Amino acid sequence: MQTNLAVFFGGRSVEHEVSVISAVQAMGQINRDAYRVLPIYIKKSGELVTGDVLFDIENYRDLPALLRQTRPASLVRRGDRTFLRVASRGRFSKDEETPIDLAFPIVHGTNCEDGTLQGYLEFLGLPYIGCDVAASAVGMDKAVFKAVMQQAGLPVLPCVTLRARAYFADREAAQKRLADEVGFPMVVKPVNLGSSVGITKVSDPQALDDAASLAFSFSDRILAEPAVSALREINCAVLGDADGCEASVCEEPLNADEILSYENKYLGGGKSGKAGQGSKGMASLDRKIPADLPKQTSEEIRALACAVFRAIGASGVARIDFLLDTRENRVYVNEINTIPGSLAFYLWEASGLSYPALIDRLADLAFRRQRVRETTLFAIETNLLSNASGFGAKGAKGSKRA
Amino acid sequence: MELTLFLTALLCAVSACFALTRQLQMLQQNSYYPRRYFGWLRKAFSPLCVVSFLWHAGLAALCAFLLPAAPFVAPLAAAFLLAVRVVRARKLQRRSIKKLVFTARVKRLYAAAALLLAALCVGTLFCWQLSIPLLLCSFATPLPLLAAWALTLPFERAVARHYRNDARRILRESPGLRVVGITGSYGKTGTKFILARLLQERFNVVATPESYNTPMGVVRTVRERLRPQTQIFLCEMGAKKPGDIREICEIVDPFFGVITAVGPQHLETFGTLSRVAETKFELADWCRARGGSVFCNGDNAEIRSRATGDGFRLYGTDAQLESHAQNIRYSAQGAAFDLVLGDETVAVQTRLLGMHNVLNITGAAAVAYALGVPITDLQYAISQLTPTPHRLELKRFLSGSTLIDDAYNANPEGCLEAVRVLGAFAGKRKILVTPGLVELGAQEYEANYQLGLAAAGVCDEIVLVGRHRAVPLADAIATTDFPAASLHIVDRFADALAWLQTVADADTAVLFENDLPDNYAG
Numbered sequence: 001m002q003t004n005l006a007v008f009f010g011g012r013s014v015e016h017e018v019s020v021i022s023a024v025q026a027m028g029q030i031n032r033d034a035y036r037v038l039p040i041y042i043k044k045s046g047e048l049v050t051g052d053v054l055f056d057i058e059n060y061r062d063l064p065a066l067l068r069q070t071r072p073a074s075l076v077r078r079g080d081r082t083f084l085r086v087a088s089r090g091r092f093s094k095d096e097e098t099p100i101d102l103a104f105p106i107v108h109g110t111n112c113e114d115g116t117l118q119g120y121l122e123f124l125g126l127p128y129i130g131c132d133v134a135a136s137a138v139g140m141d142k143a144v145f146k147a148v149m150q151q152a153g154l155p156v157l158p159c160v161t162l163r164a165r166a167y168f169a170d171r172e173a174a175q176k177r178l179a180d181e182v183g184f185p186m187v188v189k190p191v192n193l194g195s196s197v198g199i200t201k202v203s204d205p206q207a208l209d210d211a212a213s214l215a216f217s218f219s220d221r222i223l224a225e226p227a228v229s230a231l232r233e234i235n236c237a238v239l240g241d242a243d244g245c246e247a248s249v250c251e252e253p254l255n256a257d258e259i260l261s262y263e264n265k266y267l268g269g270g271k272s273g274k275a276g277q278g279s280k281g282m283a284s285l286d287r288k289i290p291a292d293l294p295k296q297t298s299e300e301i302r303a304l305a306c307a308v309f310r311a312i313g314a315s316g317v318a319r320i321d322f323l324l325d326t327r328e329n330r331v332y333v334n335e336i337n338t339i340p341g342s343l344a345f346y347l348w349e350a351s352g353l354s355y356p357a358l359i360d361r362l363a364d365l366a367f368r369r370q371r372v373r374e375t376t377l378f379a380i381e382t383n384l385l386s387n388a389s390g391f392g393a394k395g396a397k398g399s400k401r402a
Numbered sequence: 403m404e405l406t407l408f409l410t411a412l413l414c415a416v417s418a419c420f421a422l423t424r425q426l427q428m429l430q431q432n433s434y435y436p437r438r439y440f441g442w443l444r445k446a447f448s449p450l451c452v453v454s455f456l457w458h459a460g461l462a463a464l465c466a467f468l469l470p471a472a473p474f475v476a477p478l479a480a481a482f483l484l485a486v487r488v489v490r491a492r493k494l495q496r497r498s499i500k501k502l503v504f505t506a507r508v509k510r511l512y513a514a515a516a517l518l519l520a521a522l523c524v525g526t527l528f529c530w531q532l533s534i535p536l537l538l539c540s541f542a543t544p545l546p547l548l549a550a551w552a553l554t555l556p557f558e559r560a561v562a563r564h565y566r567n568d569a570r571r572i573l574r575e576s577p578g579l580r581v582v583g584i585t586g587s588y589g590k591t592g593t594k595f596i597l598a599r600l601l602q603e604r605f606n607v608v609a610t611p612e613s614y615n616t617p618m619g620v621v622r623t624v625r626e627r628l629r630p631q632t633q634i635f636l637c638e639m640g641a642k643k644p645g646d647i648r649e650i651c652e653i654v655d656p657f658f659g660v661i662t663a664v665g666p667q668h669l670e671t672f673g674t675l676s677r678v679a680e681t682k683f684e685l686a687d688w689c690r691a692r693g694g695s696v697f698c699n700g701d702n703a704e705i706r707s708r709a710t711g712d713g714f715r716l717y718g719t720d721a722q723l724e725s726h727a728q729n730i731r732y733s734a735q736g737a738a739f740d741l742v743l744g745d746e747t748v749a750v751q752t753r754l755l756g757m758h759n760v761l762n763i764t765g766a767a768a769v770a771y772a773l774g775v776p777i778t779d780l781q782y783a784i785s786q787l788t789p790t791p792h793r794l795e796l797k798r799f800l801s802g803s804t805l806i807d808d809a810y811n812a813n814p815e816g817c818l819e820a821v822r823v824l825g826a827f828a829g830k831r832k833i834l835v836t837p838g839l840v841e842l843g844a845q846e847y848e849a850n851y852q853l854g855l856a857a858a859g860v861c862d863e864i865v866l867v868g869r870h871r872a873v874p875l876a877d878a879i880a881t882t883d884f885p886a887a888s889l890h891i892v893d894r895f896a897d898a899l900a901w902l903q904t905v906a907d908a909d910t911a912v913l914f915e916n917d918l919p920d921n922y923a924g
Binding site for chain 2: 001002003004034101102363367371374375376
């Protein structure tokens, strides 16, 4: 028997295309003897479609043509299972339904990675790979993430957050506040986007308004933090859950201070037509693996990565990005990607775990979380309303519960 | 005339359909084996059945006699009989603990019987002298049921064979799956639930639900519940006659087995205790032949004498056994004991009470440990086990007192164990509240008497609910030196509660034993 694995990707997100690349790549690596992959593409409109045509990255070049070969899909709960329902082609044929055993969200950014898709899957009672609703939401909102890190005693740069309406009501006061409380140079970014979108490094007050306006075009809340001058960016992936996790080797993305377009960052790779090999995704970025670091520093970062992972209650695979201040020799937690581009497989391969084996581990973790839920979250089987005497003199609150 | 007869026949046929409900219910509960059904019929047979048959026959004779003069009497009589049937069938179904489940098979049996009855109705038009008596017989006897059973049998066999092969295929196509069989005269369902929970620490587990422990119940579980990701299948195996366990083994092919107990259950079909044991050990034979392990309750003498050789692994409360519980004690938090699994020992705490639970946990832990759950995970999972409601269920009660809720227990041995558990609450003021045991027939007085003696030995206060029912308990208590002032006999449970309200405090342990209202404490 194969596990029916529904891979969700795309999404109403600025990182739509990145997600497509990560997902097509992952689907090409999944062990097809053990899993039957059901690709579920979330269009930019939010509609779900499915079809075998979704397996090949080449097909995405002509999106309208691709969509013509897909069929509308929906998820339905029946009994204790959730089914992928595929709309029939003909007027007289029935919709096809396939049970889903496990969901695999490979989505990036808002409206999907931020807990929304996870919440939907949770609602459907489907076991799914990766962070749960709360961890996804915390991971996506940079301001909340910083607060959680501070609470956990983990090193983050201080920051100031601003709301759009407050900023545009009195720009000068807001800019003065940023200059006073953060100082220059500073980094201005929207609170809830990944993949370097909308982020600007600001060195002087004249550039602040442009940077803030750009960030506000992506989110109604922005965040400013001091820019680390002697900066190295170090990333480290973590695999597991709050009860046990391990860190991968560290990587150092090169030209980290540049802001890359999607074409540069994600489409830089090959053009082979085969599914899953079409693009190298994040793996094609210039990077150094393992990062050239003293052993003590890399161990410190790896330990910190696990601490961050546990602090937000993450699950599955996440990539934690650190800022290394080489002058002060200090490490700051920058952000967490709860669904990292390419699932950070290149870091796990460098740590001795193959991509298919990584997916097996992720599936195990998802089923484990489902088991924990099943053993703790017992719905009360009896209908409390059927016991009419419970409404007597005692009232609803009167009954004692041990 | 013909129309009247046809109408009569039709009404009789409908009556027979209603009579079928009860018959089908019993056939279903006897796993669709007519022989077992007849066994039940023989036991249920009473003079009332003869009276009923004579009454039907008499009514029929009367109708036949009146037929030339007043043909309308016959359909009227039939309508009356139908009304009686409907009322009776509804009442029986409402009262039944295990109701008839309208499975596809039951529907097919109904359909076949309806077809036969319809044929008889049509038959009245040709030869009413034969059809009408047959129809009358059909609802005073299980004739149409048996005819329907025989008619559908070849089809049912084919269906069953298909399902069975499908289940075998599913299991064969799950190469990573490990199958654990559980059998025993008692304790197997409890052990299964505990084992499922312990294994869930590390594995995706599917267990046969409730007591789906027949071959077809197992087949159904495999076909409906097994998932590709399932790593362990826990299969409860019930036996009512020799060969039953082997039959299930042939379907699920277990590598691991658990035998929880051998006792005098279903002796009427087995004959001797030794044959019970042989049947349970069909599981052991199967697993051992495959090179697997069989975990056996070493506290059970019958099992211990048989479980010798390769593959047998014993558990229990005897320190000589490979896996055992020792240093067992009870508190307001539940039971605590030291769990020894081979070379490792861990102190465990559970909300479950009673020796049978300690034993079930020990057995389940031995299996889970052997299958790869680390002892620290077992310790956690054991602390999370939840008791079955009203079965030695530990609760907080009035003014911080401890309540042992055993209100659903109606078994004499279980009641004595509950009293022993209460007695083990060292340092607490121990209060028993019970109406005594009921519906035990000839054993009732003796069972209550024994309960009274046991209670007098451990309790500080005893509250008996119901003056009439309290007699045997009070008799027993009177023979001991239990202080009369500490024995309270009240009329209603509410009175017992009111009294408890005045005396219960944090140092009090209260045992509610048998047959108390569900909603006394929420």
